[in-house]
Amino acid sequence: MSKVPVIEIFGPTIQGEGMVVGQKTMFVRTAGCDYSCSWCDSSFTWDGSGKHLIVQMTADEIWSELKRLGGSGFSFVTISGGNPALFRNLEALIAILKENDIKVGVETQGSRWQQWLYDIDELTISPKPPSSGMTSDYTVLSDILGKLQNRNSNQHISLKIVVFNEEDYAYAKQIHLRHPTIPFYLQVGNDDITTTDNALLISHLLEKYQALIDRVIADEEVRDVKVLPQLHALVWGNKRGV
Numbered sequence: 057m058s059k060v061p062v063i064e065i066f067g068p069t070i071q072g073e074g075m076v077v078g079q080k081t082m083f084v085r086t087a088g089c090d091y092s093c094s095w096c097d098s099s100f101t102w103d104g105s106g107k108h109l110i111v112q113m114t115a116d117e118i119w120s121e122l123k124r125l126g127g128s129g130f131s132f133v134t135i136s137g138g139n140p141a142l143f144r145n146l147e148a149l150i151a152i153l154k155e156n157d158i159k160v161g162v163e164t165q166g167s168r169w170q171q172w173l174y175d176i177d178e179l180t181i182s183p184k185p186p187s188s189g190m191t192s193d194y195t196v197l198s199d200i201l202g203k204l205q206n207r208n209s210n211q212h213i214s215l216k217i218v219v220f221n222e223e224d225y226a227y228a229k230q231i232h233l234r235h236p237t238i239p240f241y242l243q244v245g246n247d248d249i250t251t252t253d254n255a256l257l258i259s260h261l262l263e264k265y266q267a268l269i270d271r272v273i274a275d276e277e278v279r280d281v282k283v284l285p286q287l288h289a290l291v292w293g294n295k296r297g298v
């Protein structure tokens with residue numbers, strides 16, 4: 057049976073970001089990314105520092121681990137990474153989750169296409185702004201968004217862009233204006249991804265959140281937008297596996 061490199065499986069926790077923020081969910085995090093964002097809060101998935109944690113797993117093995125950790129106490133699984141869209145083989149896991157009436161969320165940056173993206177219930181596409189150091193391939197992004205437009209109405213897609221500065225804001229706005237019908241989320245960038253001083257981090261992130269809200273309030277051209285912090289960072293700081 058085909059395998060996928062998994063670096064962590066955890067939960068139940070809550071989805072801390074984006075369109076289903078607050079949702080009780082399990083997480084499956086794949087290893088490896090085609091990007092290397094300067095501020096990636098999950099760089100251990102691709103920079104070698106988490107190499108010893110990577111396990112090649114079949115879909116059945118992943119499902120068993122999800123049940124071992126979550127028992128019968130979950131109905132939602134979020135697949136993140138790294139970039140999970142690097143792996144065609146995830147189709148087997150998604151099939152098992154569907155068979156068991158589990159809703160599936162995916163976090164990906166919109167740089168790679170997979171057929172199984174058609175089957176995701178809550179799909180977050182998160183193109184990367186200039187501060188990441190990455191450059192977006194707009195052709196690939198538009199192609200992916202175009203393909204996903206006609207899925208059935210109980211499947212949802214959103215664009216979620218992390219903002220660290222004014223240039224990032226301009227980038228996010230441009231993406232939104234190119235794809236005005238896709239639900240648009242702005243997320244506060246965490247610029248201190250190593251601190252263990254939660255009180256300091258949380259007050260800092262709340263200040264950043266306020267600044268991002270103020271930016272949106274002042275912008276008459278950006279109307280249909282949701283502005284969110286990373287809720288998990290406000291609750292647990294930079295802790296991993298939550």
Ligand SMILES: C[S@@+](CC[C@H](N)C(=O)[O-])C[C@H]1O[C@@H](n2cnc3c(N)ncnc32)[C@H](O)[C@@H]1O
Nearest residue numbers: 095096097098137138139163164165182245246
């Ligand atoms: C770690 S990524 C994994 C999935 C996929 N590679 C992606 O970037 O969408 C999950 C989410 O965390 C966001 N993220 C990563 N580092 C962050 C940071 N320092 N502050 C805020 N959000 C961050 C990403 O933009 C993405 O939306």
Ligand SMILES: Nc1nc2[nH]cc(C(=O)O)c2c(=O)[nH]1
Nearest residue numbers: 070071072073136163288298
């Ligand atoms: N609670 C929680 N919510 C999250 N939303 C997106 C995450 C990610 O790293 O992809 C994440 C995460 O790592 N934890």
Ligand code: SF4
Nearest residue numbers: 089091092093096138
């Ligand atoms: S695309 Fe996602 S996982 Fe990859 S480096 Fe950027 S934030 Fe990290």
Ligand SMILES: [Mg+2]
Nearest residue numbers: 097098136286
């Ligand atoms: Mg994260």
